[in-house]
Amino acid sequence: MKKYISILTLSAGLLFQACTKLDQEFYSSVTPETFYKSEKDIKAALFRPFTHAKWYLGEDRWRLQEYTADNFAITTKGRHWYNGGENERYHYHKWTADDGWIWGTWRGTLMGVALALDTKNDLSKLDYTKFALSADQQQADMAQLDALISYFYLRGLDYFGGMPIFESLDQESLPRNTDQELFLHIEKLLKAALNNLPAKKTGDKEEGAIRKAAVAAMLAQLYFNAEAYIGKPMYEESRQLSQALINKEYGDYQLDPTWNGVHGFKNNNSPEIIWSMPSEFKMLEYNWFYADFYHYNTREYFSQDMGGNNGAHLTPSRKPDGTLYSSDFKLGSPFETFSAGDFRKSPYRYLGTENYEGMFIVGPHLSPDGKAILGGEEYNKQPLNFVDQVARFSEVGQGKKYSSVAQLPSKMSEGEENTGIRLVKVPIPNLANNTLRWGADMPVIRLAEIYYMLAECEFRVGDKTKAVSLINNVRKRNFKDNIDLNPVTTANIDKYRFLDEWSIEFIGEGRRRTDLIRWKAFTTENWWDHSPSNSSHLNRFPIPNQAIAGNNMLEQNPGY
Template sequence: MKNKYIIAFMVLTISLSGCTKLDEKLNGQIGNGGINSGNVADLLNASYKAMRSPYQGPFGFWSLQEFPSDEAIVPTRAGDWDDNGAWRALHLHRWEADHTRISSSFRDLNGVSYAATNVLLYNPTPVQGAAARFLRAFAQFSILDGWGQVPYREPGEDVSLPSKVRKAPEQIDYLISELTAIIPLLTDGPNYFANKDAAKMLLMKCYLNKGAFLNRAVPTFDAADMAKVIALADEIINSGKYQLTTNYFDNFAPNNDKLSKENIFTAQNIGGSDAGDVKNMWVPPLHYNQNPNGYNGFATLSDFYKKFEAADQRIGGAYAGVTDISGVKVGFLIGQQYNEKGIAIKDRRNNNLIFTPEVSNVETDPNHLEVAGIRVIKYPIDYVNGATDKAENDWVYYRYSDVLLMKAEAQLRTGLTGPALTVVNSLRTFRGASAFGSLTVDNLLDERGREFFWEGVRRQDLIRFGKFLTPWQEKAVDNPRNLVFPIPDNQLTNPNYIQNAGY
């Protein structure tokens, strides 16, 4: 049974300017007193809750990882989903420093970093302190990934001064050192709290992405770093605590805390009372006439969908507790849509609701507006809690399959092609896909796409594999500046920032 967090977190709607709004609105979060000051358990729980805004659901940092990639698109459907071009700008790589999603994600990720830092002011136990440091490292890794430079304060620093900023070389070294130090202090679980294996996975990601963070245009992969990835993976594998889950979508189900054998780090959601924004993983893609009533927005691209074999269980299908209630399947929704009685659903023009592979950034044909684009349901819908914003599905940050594929990638990049192929084929066979005859960086990238579609990692993968600037469906020419996001305009009052090149 899930345990409730001690308190609900007051949402950090803050500005992170170096010496003005940040300091005014984060007083209690940086150690000058304020709400919950001195109660370490409360402050630590508040740090977990702070992660909901940037991470849970598709409107925070997830949107910056998925919509600029070959996996996801938000077509403008006449007047729907226009939003002043913000969604199109993400997919077309035409964002600027005032982009709303870039600004809010930067703010909210830094909110996690500062909230976790605040915990360290109040004499936490070694376990509590290590957990806070892990959450801070987790958020700072995302900031480094997105923006290439990371603002920070040490506990108790003068908040009237601008926050300091670490550039990529210093920040990646800091993260590696910090995670190495805290791993022995962390607990072994549960997976919805900071734990040793989650920290090991984050450390693996630091070593694997190090060369990309230092040179995004031409990523490099140091053999010693890849050896670290392999060694950390083996520690997790040899622990015997995890295995691949028989039904892939059980990892994301409303009771995934019980069904999943491979989730290593999650965000706990308690159905009906204390949950993050998981519902927006199914409401924006679904049509207005489906159950629940959707927003008819998010879709994937046909070229990405074609990467799956028909027998690959990750492509989806009927799911008990979902399809029998609403007719909605999990995975990729394509073609005629039906209700739970098998009756064809109509669109608002009384045409059959047939989701098409064809989709464009701007849809103008009135007969195609409502059906353009294959839809994606990664998290099985929680109808027990009304498919609302109080869904039970724990949000998934890290899974065991990522340990396997990171190990295979590190092996491949150091010439251990045979062992890498064995690891990848063991996963593919388990998922119902045919075995590869050989392993290359290209089909490994495709495999990561199949395994982690719509999990908020695609942009990072495309950059590390040197593919982010290549044209793909509905995205043509590109600009190297887009390998990092701009520092938001409203943060540049901090003189320690240097705006990223090209913005």
């Protein structure tokens, strides 16, 4: 823990040395009482661990959740993206304790805890009245930091199981606590924070602060997945909290009336968002996603100036011959899981003045003025057409590797530059409206998740009717005149329909692996180019070898 803080302090010191000419006055030591001069300084300190949380929500954490599951893949595309077999290892559940995404996630989790503890240590020593702030405000700030520590540990519990529990910056090289001990620590912090944070009032905008409802939601999430975490079902506890959230007992939230209100450029105004990470132009919080998903020439599609790396896409719904995979496996096929008539299933198109439609890049790749966008690899100088398939169609023909489409294999090694449908969950404006770029905040918790958690809890205790009603209340906004063309019914609701609904509503929001594990499907089900391992130890990632090398008190997870 000290090591993380030392690295961060050193980085800050180097930054100031490079950018600031210091006055000829030096201090032998800096204490919170001498460093903090105003309320602005307190807020800056409080926000620092939240900027780490913003980073933590994306990149490697997102990749561990999504590329190991059934909705997304990074296929090898000719000479691109094999990456030493890394992408295939995650897809086939053959990762190792040396893989980078796993190390980045372990390290990032504990760095988040360290940053929050560091800030908490400083702010707890201050006399807030000297800054014209109340003791209640100080207590609320401490509660926000406890909730943020809980968030990092909750994610760490999900990825790794038990982790070392740090409660002070003086501790280092601690052994791992058990899953149960970490679960109880998270629960204790959240329950304490719940009593000391304000609730959202009607008309309040979401600005990134953790309020009472976000803490209640995290506690509900902890209980919701308790069976996977500690082997004890706690759906009733999650059900009670979820119902209370929907009843507005922890603040005034309601479902957004439009499908894209929670994801659009001004989503901080959405009544549905319980907690989000703020964003703004040029801060590039989503540039990792843009780079992973979009073709080099997709900038012409968006009428933008950013080129992508053309790696990731949805797993295919169709075989090379065009027939659906639906009879081959029950998971995956994410694009065709969306019903016909669903607003989200349309191709993405920016309409100007902050408006857009659709959520996917699919079919002929055209610029806003209708001009064909050309490829640069297998389809060099030919029009691009993004297909819901994975196969080397460019190698079919007379004198080529395959004489017919029927011979084409479909697997991780067989991608092309136009392989796979691309998700546009975060809207992209054109250059004319470029001040909107990255304007959409990153939702962490939204009320739709609470509806779905409550629905699943009700289903598990036998109330199918209520479960169906809760899901359909969310689904209907995605259809014209709120008329759902494929509603959930008491006849069709089961494990697989639930997994479909979680996939549809939260596609690309970095949670898929957790949902599969809760339904005991992560290691037991097959999907495109993935066979089940039936090895339950894979529900947890290994403790990175780099972490163990730095702390020989850490024990590896079973099975690795």
